[in-house]
Amino acid sequence: MSQDMQTRTFDADSRFGTSLEMVVGVLVVLSLVPLIASTVIEEGTATADWIARIDTVFWAVFTAEWVVRLAKARPRLKYVRSFYGVVDLLAVVAGLAAVPALASVKVLRVLRVLRVLKLARYTAAADRFAAAFNDIKDELALYTGVTAVITFIASYGIWLFEHEANEAYGNLFECIYWSVASLTMGAEGFAPTTVAGKILAMVLVLLGLGIVAVPSGLLASALSKTGVEEQ
Numbered sequence: 001m002s003q004d005m006q007t008r009t010f011d012a013d014s015r016f017g018t019s020l021e022m023v024v025g026v027l028v029v030l031s032l033v034p035l036i037a038s039t040v041i042e043e044g045t046a047t048a049d050w051i052a053r054i055d056t057v058f059w060a061v062f063t064a065e066w067v068v069r070l071a072k073a074r075p076r077l078k079y080v081r082s083f084y085g086v087v088d089l090l091a092v093v094a095g096l097a098a099v100p101a102l103a104s105v106k107v108l109r110v111l112r113v114l115r116v117l118k119l120a121r122y123t124a125a126a127d128r129f130a131a132a133f134n135d136i137k138d139e140l141a142l143y144t145g146v147t148a149v150i151t152f153i154a155s156y157g158i159w160l161f162e163h164e165a166n167e168a169y170g171n172l173f174e175c176i177y178w179s180v181a182s183l184t185m186g187a188e189g190f191a192p193t194t195v196a197g198k199i200l201a202m203v204l205v206l207l208g209l210g211i212v213a214v215p216s217g218l219l220a221s222a223l224s225k226t227g228v229e230e231q
Contacts, residue, residue, distance in 0.1 A: 021121070024065060028118045031058040035112055055112075059095025062115070066092050083130045087117045132222035139218055147183070147211055154179040154204050161197040183208035 034051045041048045066088045073079035080089070094111035120126035133140075155175040162169040168190050169175050178190045182204045192198045 025119060025121075027058065027061060028115055031055070031062075031115050034058070035115075055097075056095070059092070062088070062091045062095060083133065084118075084121055087114065087120070090114045091118060128223065128226050132219060132226045135222045135225070136218045140215060143211075143215060143218075150204075150207060150211075151176065151179045151183065154182070154200060157200050158192065158197055161194050161200065162192055166193050166197075179204065183211055 034055045037051050038048070038055075041051060069085075069088060070076055070079060073085075079085040090111055091114065094108055094114060097108035097112065120130075155172060155178070158178060159169055159172055159175040163171075169178065169192075174190075181190070182201060192201050
């Protein structure tokens with residue numbers, strides 16, 4: 001979100017708004033304490049129950065914050081779709097893990113750590129990054145779609161070539177994991193055994209070099225452009 005958008009949302013140009021932003025920043029840091037503590041405290045104990053209650057309080061605060069930001073944002077849809085709007089919403093959704101009926105949904109619990117991204121609002125560098133990302137979001141969306149198509153084609157191809165000869169490729173989910181890993185860091189322990197599978201793996205690794213490099217180049221160019229415009 002741009003600085004102007006942020007000002008309109010929480011009146012950051014006023015003393016009250018600035019103080020409120022500082023309070024939210026402190027709360028974000030404090031909310032990480034129960035998150036860290038929950039990893040060392042045994043579940044089911046009295047201490048764990050208190051940690052859960054504290055986490056619920058933070059959830060309530062971040063939910064109220066999101067509601068206020070949404071109410072004051074103009075236009076609201078722009079805030080909802082912005083980087084900071086998504087981060088604020090994720091902090092609210094992650095708090096659903098505090099609801100007893102949803103406590104076992106580990107995905108919600110994992111999302112709690114994304115609260116730390118709320119701190120990005122308080123750095124000028126994050127604003128430049130958000131502006132640069134906004135400039136190339138259409139290109140990244142197209143590139144992400146193309147990458148997803150390549151990943152699925154490669155996944156089905158490696159399953160077709162390997163599933164009868166190699167149990168590591170016994171289902172499409174395992175093949176998708178292999179495909180994503182091959183495009184990025186390398187799928188160690190998933191070496192194809194057939195000739196066709198090895199050829200597909202080599203092609204995928206070569207494509208992976210471009211898939212990693214192109215978005216990095218787009219972002220670097222956009223950041224450079226943003227820096228020049230601010231001078």
